[in-house]
Amino acid sequence: MKKICLLFISVIICLAITSCMRIGEKDSTDFFSEMIRRGYKCNVVETQSEDLMKESCYVDSFKLSVFSDVNGKLVRVSLTYSQNDSSGFVELAEDAVGAFCGFESEQINSVFSALGIVSDLPFDSGGVRRCDTQWYGFSFVCDKVGGTLVAENYRLRPTSVPEVTINTTVPFISFPSSEKASP
Numbered sequence: 001m002k003k004i005c006l007l008f009i010s011v012i013i014c015l016a017i018t019s020c021m022r023i024g025e026k027d028s029t030d031f032f033s034e035m036i037r038r039g040y041k042c043n044v045v046e047t048q049s050e051d052l053m054k055e056s057c058y059v060d061s062f063k064l065s066v067f068s069d070v071n072g073k074l075v076r077v078s079l080t081y082s083q084n085d086s087s088g089f090v091e092l093a094e095d096a097v098g099a100f101c102g103f104e105s106e107q108i109n110s111v112f113s114a115l116g117i118v119s120d121l122p123f124d125s126g127g128v129r130r131c132d133t134q135w136y137g138f139s140f141v142c143d144k145v146g147g148t149l150v151a152e153n154y155r156l157r158p159t160s161v162p163e164v165t166i167n168t169t170v171p172f173i174s175f176p177s178s179e180k181a182s183p
Helices: 001-018 028-037 089-101 105-117
Strands: 045-049 053-060 063-066 074-082 128-133 136-142 145-155
Touching: 001 045, 028 053, 028 063, 028 074, 028 089, 063 089, 089 105, 089 136, 089 145, 105 128, 105 136
Parallel strands: none
Antiparallel strands: 045 053, 053 063, 063 074, 074 145, 128 136, 136 145
């Protein structure tokens, strides 16, 4: 009887301890906290769209939107600019990708190089440019009106179909794994 009581108490203690811990993927609060830490200020507006919660704000003249699933986990980030006011887009995009994916500067540069995002943004990307990594997918498109960068979390939506399909091979960028295998 003592063993059963001790087991029951142990289970309750374990449940109490783990209920206070946040585990898993980032949510929008994590993302916006990181963006604030990096020096950006956002007045966020929420909207519901089908099965996703969309939270948007303007940083200077750029529209930053984050999309969360029904569990509150962040699945997509998009950043939009207008062609006549694109100064500062690359820096904001680097910070947004860093906050969303946790990528280091070299990794972000590799992704942006594959997408054709450089300090001087192209006037026309010639269609949607895509790039995949192990856990994230990226899309970039721009034309005479403006452009959009989208980052998608494949961990949470591994079977999602790309929003735009094109008949080209999508480059895959591989980074050394920083995750450790569980014992």
